[in-house]
Amino acid sequence: MTETNSTQVLAAQAFNTANATFKNGEVQAALQGCDAALQLDATLLPAALLKARCLVRLGEWMAAREAFAQTLRLDASHFSAWLEAGHLCKQMGELGQASAAYQRAIDAAPTRYEGYLAMARVMAQQGQSDLANHAYNEAVQAASAKGVDALRLVHWLMGQYVLEMGHAQEALGCFNDALKATRADTPEALANLAAEVQMDAAKAWLRVGEREKAMKLLTLASGASDEATLSRLAALSFRNNFWQEAIEISRRCVALYPQSAWAHWNLAHLLAECWQMAEAEQVLQQAEALAPMPGARSLRAAVAGKVGDADQALALYAELALEEGQGSSYASSAAMSSLYSDMQSAQQVADLHRSLFASWGEGARSQDSFVRKPLEGRRLRVGIVSADFHHQHPVNIFMQPVLRELDRTRFELFMYFVGDSHDEQTALARSRTEHWAEVGSLNTTQLAKRIDADEIDVLLDMAGHTSQHRMPLFAQRAAPVQMTYLGYPGSTGVPNIDFILGDAIVTPEGCESLYTEQVLRLPGTVFCFAPEEDYAFPKFKAADAMRTLTFGSFNNVPKLTPRTLKLWARVLEAVPDSRLVLKAPSFSDEGAKRIFGERLQALGVDLARVEFRGPVGLTDMMAEYADIDIALDPVPYNGGTTSLQAMWMGVPVLTQMGAHFVSRMGASFMTAAGLPEWVAKDDDDYVAVAQRMASDRKTLLALKKGLRDRLQKTPAWDVVAHTRALEQLIQDHSRLAKS
Structure with a gap:
């Protein structure tokens, strides 16, 4: 064997080890293995591609782009490299570059449906509906040649994407086509395949207000027997307020898979969310007896918080945040827990928030980098980021009348809805918002680019550290002026949020040390309660x-x-x-x-x-x-x-x-x-x-x-006066926008 052949064999062995490591989820080790293989043989294309995949998984996007470029220098017509490079560009919010990469993938393999489907999705995201429909039809045609499973997948995936964008009616057409293309050898397999599509179709029906039709599909989906399918069904049911149904589905999953730690874990989590704490702890212990549960501490922290032990919850969440390091989602959970604590002073709570989130602003976009048209002669562009416009949520209760009363001659309103719960209140908020965008599936980078493309002047956070927040977006600055209002009762501690809206009582003069934001004060009270439903006043006797x-x-x-x-x-x-x-x-x-x-x-x-x-x-x-x-x-x-x-x-x-x-x-x-x-x-x-x-x-x-x-x-309690005051505060403090 020549020295060259020997080196190539060693490189192949290093790649095989790296590939196995990658499949086991050890991404950093796999990356090191790819580098070792490429040092031995710089032309080893599978190692170059796997290196790019590792870097994507690790979030090192610029390095991943270079790794894809290196792969394509080795083979300029490599379908997977072009396709995955396109996916990366899309993740980075570079939609034009993504579509160019997808076109190269299509050119490399015109009989494969994946390139057409990816092109359809990115064109839809750019509002190019004709091109999206053309690419979708091409994907359907290519999938038809591959068989019914491929055809079902194309219709299903396109339906999911269209639904993510907020086009529920169009998504229903895709899901119906997917169900028509669903075939299986056995009734059990058919039920499992159909259930996955039925769940998404149910989500679409919920979004158009057809709750009964959604319930029928969810009932059909409950005939599935696959563990992952049942787990997803339970989670979907819970998110849409079918709490008891969600628990019953999880119980059935545990009965079908009594040795599955994850089946027990999912049931424990649902029980805790539904406030059945004693049984939640019991089922969690059963899960731990079957396998180690990495999330057990976080669930116990949640339970501690729900039963009024805020200090135990705070200790556990702070410990988890420290272990995970920068960007840990547990930091927000720790922050929330501190608000309930009997032991923390106001200054200690403020200091904790500062320490938890100080690093989140590293590498943020500068305020001076935003360029906007002069404010004179145009409406102010205001964006809201929220997941909470749905029944009974406080943000929805307080904001619906404000949306109704907002002066559209002065303000152009953009809603960036990051939630996954939709009901008649969501539809009402949408009808009251000039520009509504379903952006729950967008990552921080993608959403920031969308907001910048909309030329937002003032961006409002309405979540703070509550569920489905987007604090990293604000920490990295997505608009020239950023404010937090209504969703969180105190300072977020997050860098680059310029203002917090309060009033003379909740944020009195002299309280500035408690806030990382500059305090703005509304007259009266910060929360204006003006319910639109007619609640009959009691007849006191x-x-x-x-x-x-x-x-x-x-x-x-x-x-x-x-x-x-x-x-x-x-x-x-x-x-x-x-x-x-x-x-x-x-x-x-x-x-x-x-x-x-x-x-x-x-x-x-x-x-x-x-x-x-x-x-x-x-x-x-x-x-x-x-x-x-x-x-x-x-x-x-x-x-x-x-x-x-x-x-x-x-x-x-x-x-x-x-x-x-x-x-x-x-x-x-x-x-x-x-x-x-x-x-x-x-x-x-x-x-x-x-x-x-x-x-x-x-x-x-x-x-x-x-x-x-x-x-x-x-x-x-005058919502018109409150809205005028809110508008004036926003207008007065939009001057930081560069024009």
Whole structure:
């Protein structure tokens, strides 16, 4: 064997090892193996291609582009290299370069459908519908020659992409074609293949408001038996508020695959999300007995937070964030947990946010790099990034009237919807938005390029660190001016968010050390509650002043911290003939009732005076406020939507003035309502105010009867005035946009 042949053999062996390593998920080791192979034989094309794939997987995009270029220098007509280079360009938001790469892939292999399908998708993303349809038809024709499985896949994948872009009706046509092309040798295999398409078709029906048709398809899909299919079905059902159905599907999956750790894990996760904590822990232990569960700590952190142990949740999430390093999603979970903590001061919470996210701004785009047309003579382009325009979400509740009232002669509104839950409220928000973009599938780079292409002047974050946030987008700066509003009760700590919108109470003068953003203050209160649904006001009668006085809280249980429960126990002691109603989604679970019952008993509370209530529909929940005389605000995380709902239904809120945004919301609401006497200075004063207000039932009843009228006559509840003030703040602070 010659020396050249020997070197080539060693290179091939190094590549084979790297390839096996890559398949095992050890990407960094595989990259090292590719480099070793290429050092031995620089012409080894499979090693060059695998190196590019490794770099893509590691997120080293520029290096990956060079690796694809090197592969194509070895073989200028390599189909996979052109196709995957196109995928990378698309990930990077370089749509023109992606389409050029896809065309080269088509030229290299004109009988393969993958190039045409990729071209159809990128053309659709660029709004080139005729070219997209042409490429799609070419993909269908090429797939037809390959057989029914390829044809089904083309229709299905195109349907998914069209749906991601928000074109549900067009997607339904693709999914119907995919179902027509679905064939299998056995009924079981057919059910599994069909179920995958049926789930996506159900998503499309949900988006066009056909819930019953979606339910029929999800029911058909539940006949599947494949573990991965059932897991996906359960997750989809949960996201669309079919909670019980999701749990039953997961239980069936565990029954079919009793030795699957992941089947148990998925069930445990769903149980925790549905507030069934005791069983969630039990099923999690079963999963861990079958295999190591890397996510067990994060699930236990979530459970700790949901049962009111914020400090345990914070400790676990902070530990996980530190282990994962820069960009860890657990950093946001730690930040959220700190807001609930009894142990963290306002300054400690602020410092934690700064430390968690300081590095996220590294390499960010500079503010001066944005070029916009002069503002004179045109409307201001405002973008909103949100996932939360759906039923019962607070952002949706507060923003729908603002969208309705926004002055379109002054503002051109762009909604970048990053969510996956769609209902009639999503459709309503879309009808009120001039430019609506479904961008949930776009990564940070792609979305930033889309926003820049739309020439957005001011970009609003409405999530903070809550679910489905896009904080990395803001940290890297996607617009000349960036603001956070409504979605997060405090400073995000994220670099390059220029402003936070508050009011004179939640963000008082002198609070600047608590914020990485510059504080802007709206008049009245930062949250304007102007519900569009007509919730019948309770008919309070004289007899209501004679009933047992009832305190109540409709807040989720993470807010029921040890300090809060101790405070409420003192209130019950100070008002001996009173009772307490605690209502939350978690109280559908007997385990949650037991946990909080035991905590209250340990504080000396007679549980005969406490009533736990689980979740009901929003209209029924609002009606339940008729049973409550005084709402008790938790500390340190005050009620937001729940407090405003209580006030709207005639229930005054006893609150306490805390030290930061999240613990001053109740004070903001009650002060704006002209009821500062309901705002306590500290814990002792909280108890004293409760005792004083409960002692004069006649005055309390009169207040309750007139509370909604009082609010409607107060500027803070005037959504038109609120919208004008919001518009003015945005307009006044858009001047940083380069023109």
